[in-house]
Amino acid sequence: MMNKKVIVTGAVIVVIMAMAYGAWNWAIRNPESSPISNSAKVSTIETGITVGKMMPQFSLMSLDGQRVTVAKSDQVIVLNFWATWCPPCREEMPELEQFYKRYGSTVQFYAINIQEPADKVAGFMKDNQYTFRTAVLLDGDGAVARTYRINAIPTSIVIDKAGIIRYRTAGTVTLAELEGVLKGL
Incomplete structure (x- = not known):
């Protein structure tokens, strides 16, 4: 019985960690709509080659x-x-x-x-x-x-x-x- 509780508890921890990682990853990729970044919006645009990026000189x-x-x-x-x-x-x-x-x-x-x-x-x-x-x-x-x-x-x-x-x-x-x-x- 004890082994089932450990396995279930371990599985719950893994699921919670995966959800937390997913939320963190989403916030990093979508800073404009993330509540994490609302207090510290980045004012510079990244240089790149796609629409919305600063052109490379x-x-x-x-x-x-x-x-x-x-x-x-x-x-x-x-x-x-x-x-x-x-x-x-x-x-x-x-x-x-x-x-x-x-x-x-x-x-x-x-x-x-x-x-x-x-x-x-x-x-x-x-x-x-x-x-x-x-x-x-x-x-x-x-x-x-x-x-x-x-x-x-x-x-x-x-x-x-x-x-x-x-x-x-x-x-x-x-x-x-x-x-x-x-x-x-």
Whole structure:
């Protein structure tokens, strides 16, 4: 009889500990709605690559040979990761051209080419008469693409004036989609 009480008591303790751990884990992952953190809200936003996170800052060479640092700005930032060999990337280029012509003076737009030689990218831009040549950055070793965990191209990311990622999509993006995101900021 004594053994059954010990087993039951031990099982109850394990269940209580599991529930306590679960509540603690939930509170850590959901600080905005946790009563534990209400008295000490965190006022900083974590850097990351997903919507709601502060963008990681980076520097790359432009197609024109200038080092460009992309960081929080007083303008909205649009990043588009692409390659010349990628059919969906080529498909969306006319939409990006229209976006750049319409918003290039009010939005920081960067077309980040992944792991291709500068002369190949420059030839592609010239052959297709794209005017956003100065907005092309070269991620020669793919380090920025790895930082942002770009698993498919094209991928577009929109960052607000506070440096917070507000939109991220893999696959082709249209002028209308980007305009919709801008209007929502």
